[in-house]
Amino acid sequence: MLATPPQGGRVMNRREFLETFAAAAVLPALGGQQPSQEWGSPVFDLHFHLRPQPAANVAHLDGAGVAKANLLTRGGALAQVTAVQNAAPGRFIWFNSSDVTKPDAEQMLTQAVKSGAQGFGEMKFHVAADGPELRRMYALAADLRVPILIHFQEVDHAANEGTWSAGFAKTFASMLQAYPRTTFIGHADAFWANVSADYHNEAVYPTGKVARGGVTDRWLGDYANLFGDTSAVSANTALSRDPEFTADFLKRHQDKLLFGSDCSCRDGHGAGYDNPAAPRMSGKCVARETLSLLKRSTSPAIFQKIVWGSLDDEGLIRATSSISSYSYLSIAGVL
Numbered sequence: 001m002l003a004t005p006p007q008g009g010r011v012m013n014r015r016e017f018l019e020t021f022a023a024a025a026v027l028p029a030l031g032g033q034q035p036s037q038e039w040g041s042p043v044f045d046l047h048f049h050l051r052p053q054p055a056a057n058v059a060h061l062d063g064a065g066v067a068k069a070n071l072l073t074r075g076g077a078l079a080q081v082t083a084v085q086n087a088a089p090g091r092f093i094w095f096n097s098s099d100v101t102k103p104d105a106e107q108m109l110t111q112a113v114k115s116g117a118q119g120f121g122e123m124k125f126h127v128a129a130d131g132p133e134l135r136r137m138y139a140l141a142a143d144l145r146v147p148i149l150i151h152f153q154e155v156d157h158a159a160n161e162g163t164w165s166a167g168f169a170k171t172f173a174s175m176l177q178a179y180p181r182t183t184f185i186g187h188a189d190a191f192w193a194n195v196s197a198d199y200h201n202e203a204v205y206p207t208g209k210v211a212r213g214g215v216t217d218r219w220l221g222d223y224a225n226l227f228g229d230t231s232a233v234s235a236n237t238a239l240s241r242d243p244e245f246t247a248d249f250l251k252r253h254q255d256k257l258l259f260g261s262d263c264s265c266r267d268g269h270g271a272g273y274d275n276p277a278a279p280r281m282s283g284k285c286v287a288r289e290t291l292s293l294l295k296r297s298t299s300p301a302i303f304q305k306i307v308w309g310s311l312d313d314e315g316l317i318r319a320t321s322s323i324s325s326y327s328y329l330s331i332a333g334v335l
Helices: 014-018 054-064 078-087 105-114 132-144 168-178 189-193 215-222 232-240 243-252 286-297 300-307 327-331
Strands: 044-049 068-074 092-097 120-123 148-151 184-187 226-229
Touching (some): 044 054, 054 078, 054 286, 068 078, 078 092, 132 148, 168 215, 189 232, 232 286, 243 286, 243 300, 286 300
Parallel strands (some): 044 068, 120 148, 184 226
16 A cells, blocks of 8 residues: 655656656657667667767667667766757757755756756765755755656675665655655666565675565555666666566556666677676677567567657557556657
């Protein structure tokens, strides 16, 4: 059962989530360019870190067969974002993050949204998930009507790395309840490892059969304001470990999942990719690996919904009983 939100608060409904991007700046369509159909559907990558050179951003998209991407940036990145957008009109939107431990974080993020950023992220800082630093950002995201994408991690990848947005499994339900007007997008190790009920922060990327009832699985169903970003090795591992679970998970949460890659390879084919914590992915493109995993794990309709949205050939929303997480991007003019 979903806990009752605090007095005066209420859980965000799907129409409000659709409007999350509607007030933000929108981009033109692909300008006559035909997006790649390599995957049987055009693909939007929610989790794409800005590369310094505009051509490098486009090269990864083209190599991976991705039509559009969301640039994750930090600080004063507007000039770089503009250069990338000018190099490939219609193919990039952007989120922005700012050091939440600094007193000017709210001012910086507000200015970014005024300049065209359509969300906060990636929020990756050594603070508690329910701490005052991130609470300020949760409230601001609600006020500005933009989503916030958060990196949750409890186990070091390298010595003395520390935790990021710590306490997800123990505390984050209280944040979902306390900030019902905030659209949260979960990402990274702790978010995805907790699809399994037997996870206790003992491994970076746990493997083996999934124990049903993990908090991430439950909360995606219970809370209208929580969505999942399928990026990085963390999501790829979680969705690879138990095919039967994955098929059911994707079906049940098809309206709450958004494709992302978080891939650092150079060419969309794996060149230069190396993650010591995940040797199985060495030399591979995370975008390609996860797109392939999703495609073989679910139906074409659900795959399209997760990676692009419920669009017809003219880019319009098909009449469906529920609106997918990516359809809000289409309604806003992003897709």
